[in-house]
Each structure stands twice: as structure tokens, then as C-alpha cells.
Amino acid sequence: MDKLSFPFQYSAIPYIGRIFTPIIPIKLKTVNGVAKFNFLVDTGADLTTLPHFMASRLGIDLSKEKQGVAEGLGGFRVKTWLVKVDLILPDNKLTVRASITDENSTPFLLGRVDLLDVVYSWNFSVRQKQIIFEPI
Amino acid sequence: MKKQGQKFVGLMKRYGPGFVAFSEASGRVLAHGRDIKKMWEDAEKKRIDFSKVVISHVPKYGSLSLYWRG
Numbered sequence: 001m002d003k004l005s006f007p008f009q010y011s012a013i014p015y016i017g018r019i020f021t022p023i024i025p026i027k028l029k030t031v032n033g034v035a036k037f038n039f040l041v042d043t044g045a046d047l048t049t050l051p052h053f054m055a056s057r058l059g060i061d062l063s064k065e066k067q068g069v070a071e072g073l074g075g076f077r078v079k080t081w082l083v084k085v086d087l088i089l090p091d092n093k094l095t096v097r098a099s100i101t102d103e104n105s106t107p108f109l110l111g112r113v114d115l116l117d118v119v120y121s122w123n124f125s126v127r128q129k130q131i132i133f134e135p136i
Numbered sequence: 137m138k139k140q141g142q143k144f145v146g147l148m149k150r151y152g153p154g155f156v157a158f159s160e161a162s163g164r165v166l167a168h169g170r171d172i173k174k175m176w177e178d179a180e181k182k183r184i185d186f187s188k189v190v191i192s193h194v195p196k197y198g199s200l201s202l203y204w205r206g
Contacts, residue, residue, distance in 0.1 A: 011195070025190055032180070036160065038192035053173040104171035105153065107193035 004133040027088035030057040045111035048098040055100050153196040157189040
């Protein structure tokens with residue numbers, strides 16, 4: 001596996017100004033073909049997370065998957081299912097354990113499990129203005 | 137290196153919070169919805185080629201600028 005680099009992207013937050021936002025494009029194989037999705041690289045997320053509707057787009061039958069509960073900021077809870085998702089990276093395909101939530105407004109989050117803990121180091125390089133995934 | 141830029145400055149007000157499918161080549165938003173399901177239905181209705189778009193969550197606050205080098 002080679003090192004992967006993704007250029008910085010930026011948001012502008014009211015009263016804060018311009019800030020770096022760690023978003024990277026990752027392909028997923030859907031029933032409509034392979035498409036790119038912008039994932040937020042979230043070191044605070046245990047699992048890669050997707051909204052409920054994506055289960056049907058990825059051909060996942062949730063009735064056969066293990067249910068759980070995820071808790072977010074402020075203690076809000078959402079029903080989830082633990083699934084496996086194939087992430088198509090520029091030079092690699094990885095199967096990661098992921099969480100599908102019970103609602104369709106969840107953003108795409110890239111979590112630590114099966115990525116940061118075993119496959120890649122994540123380096124947010126300010127000098128190069130890139131997010132670098134370095135194979136362990 | 138060729139540099140492309142894309143700004144979501146106007147998209148926050150128009151589409152946020154929600155999801156958009158934008159052309160990877162032109163940056164133009166081809167489909168949108170308040171949630172991923174509505175966006176997807178909009179994209180299918182318009183017969184969009186999913187291999188040529190990037191699907192992104194659009195937050196409500198702020199703007200998002202993308203810079204990448206081709």
C-alpha cells in the first residue's frame with residue numbers, strides 16, 4: 001500500500017472565520033454504480049458512519065445485522081446497525097466495520113476502527129496542507 | 137500543476153443542511169435534498185451518472201471551499 005494524500009479543505013464558520021475541515025473523497029460501490037462520497041475524517045468517531053438510506057444503496061439487509069445505539073455530542077442517542085462496508089481508496093480497497101444510523105441526515109464520517117487503529121496513521125500536515133494516510 | 141477551485145459559499149444558504157451531488161469536473165450541483173434519500177431520488181429522477189459526481193453532506197453554517205490539484 002502506498003501513502004495516500006488528500007488536500008486540505010476549508011470551511012468558514014460565523015464569528016470564527018476560515019478553518020481547516022478534514023474532508024476526503026472515498027468511493028463506495030452502490031446499486032447505481034461506484035460513486036464518490038465526501039467523508040469527514042473524524043478521529044473522535046469510533047466507527048465509520050453512514051445514514052440509514054445508504055444501507056439499501058450498498059445492498060445491506062439491516063434485518064440481518066446487529067443492532068446497537070450510538071451516542072453523540074450532548075448525549076443524544078440514535079439506533080444503529082453494525083455492518084461491513086468496502087471503502088475504495090485510490091490504491092486499495094478496505095473492508096471496515098461501520099455503523100448505519102436510523103436516520104437519513106447523518107453525514108458520512110470516517111471513524112477509527114479498522115483504519116486508524118490497524119491500517120493507517122493519519123497525519124494532518126499543515127506544512128503540506130494535506131491529510132496523509134500512511135500505511136502502518 | 138492545474139488548480140481547480142470550488143466554493144460552497146452559496147450552497148449553505150440554499151441547500152444546507154442537506155446533501156448535494158456535484159459534478160466532479162465542473163463543480164455544478166446536479167442534485168440535492170434535505171436528506172440523503174431525497175438527494176438520491178432527485179439524482180435518479182434526473183438520470184445522473186453517479187460515477188461522475190461527488191456526494192457530500194452540506195452543513196448549515198459556514199461555507200466550504202475545495203481546492204485540489206489535478
